Amino acid sequence: MEIDQHPYADILRKELMPNIWCSGCRIGRIKNVFIEAIQQLGYEADKCSVVSGIGCSSRVAGYLNLDTIHATHGRAIPTALGVKLAKPELHVSVMGGDGDILGIGGNHFLALGRHGLDVNVFCMNNFGYSMTGFQHGPTTPLGARTITTSGGSPYIPINPVAVALAAGYTFVARSTSGHPYHLIDCMVSAMKNRGPSFIEILVPCILYERRNKIKSLEALYLEKAEIKETLSKEDVDQSDFMKKISLGIFRDAPVRERPQLSLVKSTKKLADKKFDVKFRSRASGIKHMQIRMEGTGGQGIVQGGKVLILAAMNMDPKLNSTLTKRYGPEMKGGSCLTDVLLSSQQIDYPFIETPDLLIMMSDLVAKERGGEVVIKNKGTVVVDESMVDPRLLETLPKTVKVFKIPATQIAREEFRVVVANNVLMGYVCKTTSIIDKNCLKAAIVKSAPPGTEEMNLSAFETGYKFRKS
Ligand code: SF4
Structure with a gap:
């Protein structure tokens, strides 16, 4: 069979290639997985919107030939909420890194779980702020060396999956860049879920690898990770690439019905009364x-x-x-x-x-x-x-x-x-x-x-x- 263009070509801004990512970075693969998931779901390109903040992972939005917004640092989620509220018919996804989504945008990440709107958050976790030379962030492992923790990070990292579960996300999963087919399945399920969805995607960064003398993080992911059909509470904590990583879907729940606020109703009723004051210029x-x-x-x-x-x-x-x-x-x-x-x-x-x-x-x-x-x-x-x-x-x-x-x-x-x-x-x-x-x-x-x-x-x-x- 002959094909005249790459199957993802329609959803890529080819004029912006080659991309800016380092050779060996896996963010480009996550971008392709996202395109594959959209195609599997049969979503039309003009019904998909991607919002990102700042950072290496956030550059994904720029390369996608969809309606995308490259927002300010940490503000991808509220921007995506605005898109979803204005155009509920769109499939809205946030793509970004741990620093942007969980660090600078951490409170927005919590708030989305409570809002309950159908926005997908695909968080590429590479354990720090990579674009600026690799400063430590909220997921940097204890003892890891970064340019701001040269003697080893003294902080306990947060567990993104645990936080998403606690915040009320209706879909929560973990995958890695080394498991693209598993990640496609997770993304497809996340986009089908009608509430806020979150996937933690472990990705390697060569800056982290160099500083911490790790030959290949992705090789570690492949070695230490196990894809599980059913996951327990213990699996939430199994995310250490030096020991054990549990991959899979931790929650895929229906969206809760919300009571209609009587205050909203009465204001709307009053607002229906039209006031018209005539004036002459x-x-x-x-x-x-x-x-x-x-x-x-x-x-x-x-x-x-x-x-x-x-x-x-x-x-x-x-x-x-x-x-x-x-x-x-x-x-x-x-x-x-x-x-x-x-x-x-x-x-x-x-x-x-x-x-x-x-x-x-x-x-x-x-x-x-x-x-x-x-x-x-x-x-x-x-x-x-x-x-x-x-x-x-x-x-x-x-x-x-x-x-x-x-x-x-x-x-x-x-x-x-x-x-x-x-x-x-x-x-x-x-x-x-x-x-x-x-x-x-x-x-x-x-x-x-x-x-x-x-x-x-x-x-x-x-x-x-x-x-x-
Ligand atoms: S700095 Fe790290 S995350 Fe950024 S492009 Fe390079 S490898 Fe990827």
Whole structure:
């Protein structure tokens, strides 16, 4: 029989060959095993997606002529989750190494077991970070020499199969690069399993072999490994290539049914109610307007900035605008500010030195500045007086207009405290008239979480109608 091309040629990016792997590396073989498994299953190439992170093993994704993503280090699993959520009909696999999947991406590896989504994780375990010269990683054997453990690794390695079983993966297996037919069977079964699947694939790395004076790891795999039909708890721990390795499928379980959360249902029901605020766009006359909203993380400061910018764009689509935000590492409870710049001209620099309008939801930012309230001499400050120490405003020049409303107190008493930003926004709208009321309301509807539009609009109206007694 004559064939005019290699049977795997359609699923390979031939233009990228030859590959970058060292001569004697077995990652290329795992790539071929994966192609063989896809072909045995009869999956169409455009229904298969492969995501990888960083490292020698992660280069597999680049050589496959499928829809592939070469993600950042350790982030292959969350990227694959995103692909699966967006396109549930795709067969999504993660291919990478122990450092990427179990080290840097270790928490994502745990999380996938809990998520229960149908994503396959094929982890090539070569006992360290090989691409960067071989640093030790989570699976480096005790006593093994790497460039970061030159005297021998002092750490107990994790057992990937045991961790996958504990994390809730519905399919868990172990194989090696020296057992390609066994690995094909494992991959086929893993891809048939409708939950998260994990295969630990032992592969040799010549850097590890050289440093640890091992002639051939693969020869050791062939010598020490035994493929078993049924596996016991003891077999989970049999993964030492110097002693005994148990290969096979440790778990192939159906996916558990999940209860439908009542919270999700009720939110969806509320979200079905459509809110539509009509507005009319017009020339705003704004030449250059700098607005700052400042307060405490968790008060909706960034959200408020987004509402302002969206409303401004609704009002005058010809305006140029930028939004920058800043908050401390603690985020919730720390200082937070959002700067919105509106201009009829091109904006070259998005940061604000001194705002024309300052919306203060708390005094934390001002206190961090030593009590200074930063505003232009002829600017306007709108203050949530439930949250701002009035003494801070006493030093402002008389030319600054100050408007006060107990926005948080109103929100707490009449709605929920989380809509205090929109109580304040309603008052800003009334006192400054910078942005059209309906444009602001339309922006609030667009940015409010589904089901909360009505409450947010009522909070805005309450702020708009507020009068000081
Ligand atoms: S460094 Fe090791 S894992 Fe990387 S290509 Fe070479 S042999 Fe393979």
